[in-house]
Amino acid sequence: MASIIELKEKLNKLEKEDKKSFKIFNNIFYVSSSVGKLVIPASFKTNVREYFGERDKNGEIVESEEEVIKRLETQKIVKTFNKQTGEGALFNWLRASRPGMRVEEVENEKKRVYEYIEKSRENCDFCNPEKYTPEDVFGRVEGKHCITGGNIAKYDAWSSVIFFRIHNPLEFSLKELSDYIETGFKWFERVYQHDKEYKYPFFLWNCLDKAGASKVHGHAQILMTKEIHYAKVELLKRASENYRKNTGRDYFEDLYKAHEAIGLSLGSFFGDVHVLANLTPIKEKEIVIIARKIPSESEDVKKAIFNVLRCYIDELGVTSFNLIISCPPIPENKTSPYIVRIVDRGSIFKSTTDIGGMELYGSSVISDDPFKVIESLKEFLNP
C-alpha cells in the first residue's frame, strides 16, 4: 500500500511519467524528507518493544526486539508545505503505533463512547430546544429532523445552533444529515434577508468534547458575519486569488489535481464534487471536499459529506470530529467554491489534547497516513 513516507519516491516517478501534473503539484506543494537517528540504551530495549512493537489482532507483539530497535533508530520524516496557503505538516509513521493508539482499542472505545452518550440524556436541554434554548429575533428555522435556536453565548452578532432531534450525535442517516445542512443554509438566507450587511456564512459541527462541544447532544453551529469573512476563510480566498494572478490557473482545481496525481483523491465518485485526503492536514485524517454547488442543493455534496463521516465513525472508530463548511458570500460568488473540511480529534477519554505548540505555531504533527485514510474511504464506498 502507498505510504506518505514514500512521497518523495512517488514524486520522482511522477516527474518522469507525467510532467504536467508534476508541475501543478510543485506550484502548490513543497515536500522534504529526512531521517532522524536515535541510539537506544540496552536498559530501555525491552520497554521499547512493548511500546512500539507491531501487534496482531490479539494484541500479541509479532516483531523481535531487534526489528523494533532497527525501526526506531532510523526514523524517516516527511515534511509537507502548501506554498499558497502556508499550511504544513510533519509525518512520521512511527507515531501511529505509539502507546495507546492500537487498532484493537477502536471497538472497545466505540462501546464506551455510546455508553457515555446514553448517560448524558438525563436533563439534556437540547432534547427540548423549544423550551430550554433562546430564539433568534426572527424565530426558529425548523427542518424535519432539527430546529435552530440562538447561541446563548454568541461567537459573533449572528451565531446560532442547529439542534438535531436525535440526542446521539453519531447516529444519523443521509436524510437526517441532509436536513441539518439544508436547515443551516435556510438560516443563512433568513439572516441575509433580515440584514443584507451579513452575507458571509460559516457552518461548523464540533462533535463531542474533544472537538470543542460543550454539550453531548448532536448540534451544529451556524454563523453569519459582515464586512470581512472569518480569518482562515479570508486567507484561503486571498491565496486562491494570488494563485490565479501568478499562474492564471484555478487554485482549487489544481489542489485537487495535485492530490489526484499521487492517488490521494476519490476521483469522480461523487461527480464533480472533489474529495481528497489533505497533504497538509490540520490534524489527523483530514478530508477536504471541494464543491462548486451550494451544499444544501447538491445531492452529491451531501452524499460525500455523509459517506466521509460514516466511514470515520463506522470504520475508523472516530467519535469526536470537527466539520466546517466555508462558504462564499451571499449573493453567491460563483468563482469560489464551498470548502468542507473534516478532521478527527481523537479519543474523548484521553486527557491529553491533540493540539500543542507545534500545531498552533509550527507545523501540524500527524500520525495518520493520508494514503491509508483515502484507502479506507475507497474500501468503505466499494466494499
Ligand SMILES: [Zn+2]
Ligand atoms: Zn439531548
